Amino acid sequence: MASPTKGSARPIGVFDSGIGGLTVVRELFRVLPHETVYYFGDTARVPYGNKSRETIVRFSTENVLFLLHHEVKLIIIACNTASSHALPFLERSFSVPLVGVIEPGVQAAIAATRARRIGVIGTAATVGSGAYERAIHRVDPAIRVTSVGCPLFVPIVEEGWVTRPVARTIAAEYLAPLKQAKVDTLILGCTHYPLLKPMLRQVLGPGVQLVDSAAEVAHHTKVILQHHHLLNLSRNGSRPAHRYYVSDESAHFTTLGSRFLGRPVRPVTRVAV
Amino acid sequence: MASPTKGSARPIGVFDSGIGGLTVVRELFRVLPHETVYYFGDTARVPYGNKSRETIVRFSTENVLFLLHHEVKLIIIACNTASSHALPFLERSFSVPLVGVIEPGVQAAIAATRARRIGVIGTAATVGSGAYERAIHRVDPAIRVTSVGCPLFVPIVEEGWVTRPVARTIAAEYLAPLKQAKVDTLILGCTHYPLLKPMLRQVLGPGVQLVDSAAEVAHHTKVILQHHHLLNLSRNGSRPAHRYYVSDESAHFTTLGSRFLGRPVRPVTRVAV
Numbered sequence: 250m251a252s253p254t255k256g257s258a259r260p261i262g263v264f265d266s267g268i269g270g271l272t273v274v275r276e277l278f279r280v281l282p283h284e285t286v287y288y289f290g291d292t293a294r295v296p297y298g299n300k301s302r303e304t305i306v307r308f309s310t311e312n313v314l315f316l317l318h319h320e321v322k323l324i325i326i327a328c329n330t331a332s333s334h335a336l337p338f339l340e341r342s343f344s345v346p347l348v349g350v351i352e353p354g355v356q357a358a359i360a361a362t363r364a365r366r367i368g369v370i371g372t373a374a375t376v377g378s379g380a381y382e383r384a385i386h387r388v389d390p391a392i393r394v395t396s397v398g399c400p401l402f403v404p405i406v407e408e409g410w411v412t413r414p415v416a417r418t419i420a421a422e423y424l425a426p427l428k429q430a431k432v433d434t435l436i437l438g439c440t441h442y443p444l445l446k447p448m449l450r451q452v453l454g455p456g457v458q459l460v461d462s463a464a465e466v467a468h469h470t471k472v473i474l475q476h477h478h479l480l481n482l483s484r485n486g487s488r489p490a491h492r493y494y495v496s497d498e499s500a501h502f503t504t505l506g507s508r509f510l511g512r513p514v515r516p517v518t519r520v521a522v
Numbered sequence: 523m524a525s526p527t528k529g530s531a532r533p534i535g536v537f538d539s540g541i542g543g544l545t546v547v548r549e550l551f552r553v554l555p556h557e558t559v560y561y562f563g564d565t566a567r568v569p570y571g572n573k574s575r576e577t578i579v580r581f582s583t584e585n586v587l588f589l590l591h592h593e594v595k596l597i598i599i600a601c602n603t604a605s606s607h608a609l610p611f612l613e614r615s616f617s618v619p620l621v622g623v624i625e626p627g628v629q630a631a632i633a634a635t636r637a638r639r640i641g642v643i644g645t646a647a648t649v650g651s652g653a654y655e656r657a658i659h660r661v662d663p664a665i666r667v668t669s670v671g672c673p674l675f676v677p678i679v680e681e682g683w684v685t686r687p688v689a690r691t692i693a694a695e696y697l698a699p700l701k702q703a704k705v706d707t708l709i710l711g712c713t714h715y716p717l718l719k720p721m722l723r724q725v726l727g728p729g730v731q732l733v734d735s736a737a738e739v740a741h742h743t744k745v746i747l748q749h750h751h752l753l754n755l756s757r758n759g760s761r762p763a764h765r766y767y768v769s770d771e772s773a774h775f776t777t778l779g780s781r782f783l784g785r786p787v788r789p790v791t792r793v794a795v
Contacts, residue, residue, distance in 0.1 A: 303770075405674070
């Protein structure tokens with residue numbers, strides 16, 4: 250398809266069910282400082298983690314179409330739930346290059362583990378999909394994978410309670426099977442979880458390495474852009490004009506979002522999908 | 523509008539953002555055993571409590587239209603967030619009799635308080651709307667109202683952790699301002715909260731009366747049906763054929779729902795709104 254804008258100058262599209270994907274955008278800014286990012290957070294229908302596969306696929310498809318209308322050159326599915334349920338369908342259906350968050354996290358975890366015992370935490374839908382187990386076992390079927398759904402972690406992060414004792418109590422409960430399984434590597438299978446890192450380290454101790462796929466996703470994205478000759482090499486001195494779109498207007502997205510992104514989130518536009 | 527079915531024989535429509543409204547349906551079955559209930563849970567877009575007024579009004583309008591297509595004779599908005607933000611617009615826009623959950627809860631609380639200090643707990647959106655304060659002060663401006671948003675209570679109920687110590691820790695945190703304000707009556711301003719009653723009683727002690735609007739809503743509904751000559755008086759011996767509709771298919775709705783309803787939830791049909 251011909252585009253009015255030169256391919257490599259077009260933005261990278263990123264979507265998430267809400268705010269968590271901004272942890273991935275933060276890494277994109279670090280690894281790919283010349284790229285423009287258009288972010289879409291489906292804040293009207295958040296969360297995805299407690300919904301069915303069919304609904305997650307439908308919402309994800311609508312999000313991809315929204316970003317395609319904005320002529321993005323590549324789309325990052327910065328949501329573990331959407332990546333684990335919708336990525337295969339999206340890859341079959343669309344020609345735009347797609348990057349999910351499962352594969353990058355799996356590769357980092359396999360590189361990190363020595364005991365070949367990996368833990369995975371995520372939403373109920375992500376863990377229920379079995380996507381992480383399958384991806385790990387495609388590489389090494391001998392790795393023991395222990396997965397735990399942690400539905401309360403997202404609300405705890407959203408409430409800003411990550412440093413409170415109650416967060417630790419909840420974590421101790423959820424992580425007990427991972428301690429018992431003696432995992433030496435834990436995949437943070439939800440883009441909200443990087444904000445829980447200090448507390449998770451306290452609960453699990455220094456022997457467990459925490460793998461947050463955000464940085465890895467940014468590196469994968471760079472490789473794929475290079476492969477398609479879509480990397481933006483122009484250094485015209487102007488700063489990229491990033492944009493943030495949401496399906497529900499919310500002060501929350503802007504205020505909490507800056508904690509995820511590490512800088513102010515603007516401009517934010519409300520759109521219908 | 524002429525209806526193919528005799529007015530009083532038509533079903534009562536009930537909607538909620540998800541599963542919580544089933545606590546209201548349970549009371550409807552008790553108070554109005556001859557009535558047929560059509561329930562709609564917007565499980566694809568749940569929760570509403572962290573969304574904007576505009577989005578809550580839009581979703582609520584779509585839910586009302588869905589129920590009207592099923593020829594309901596009255597609609598109960600069994601969701602505090604939707605009642606507090608959307609009821610005025612829905613009342614202006616539709617001719618069908620509507621029952622929200624705010625007014626019934628307020629009337630019960632005003633009847634219960636002796637100290638004239640009432641507490642309200644609910645979602646961020648419900649508390650942010652100020653709907654409870656306004657409704658209480660319309661009746662008695664001298665009543666002191668203390669409201670607290672409790673975003674973690676719904677996930678705690680959904681996770682089935684209502685009897686765990688961590689639920690009590692979270693409740694102690696949220697309810698501290700209500701204890702300090704010495705409220706003698708607490709409105710449970712969310713249809714999920716009745717399942718937290720035993721734990722809330724432990725935290726607040728016997729001096730605080732808990733007001734759950736579900737029973738009161740059923741009584742209001744009966745009065746309004748009588749007023750409109752829509753009460754189903756037929757006793758033809760057949761049991762009412764209740765129906766449950768959801769926007770996202772979920773085993774969770776059926777399993778957790780039976781805890782809210784006090785009996786099996788069936789038949790459940792997935793629909794698009």
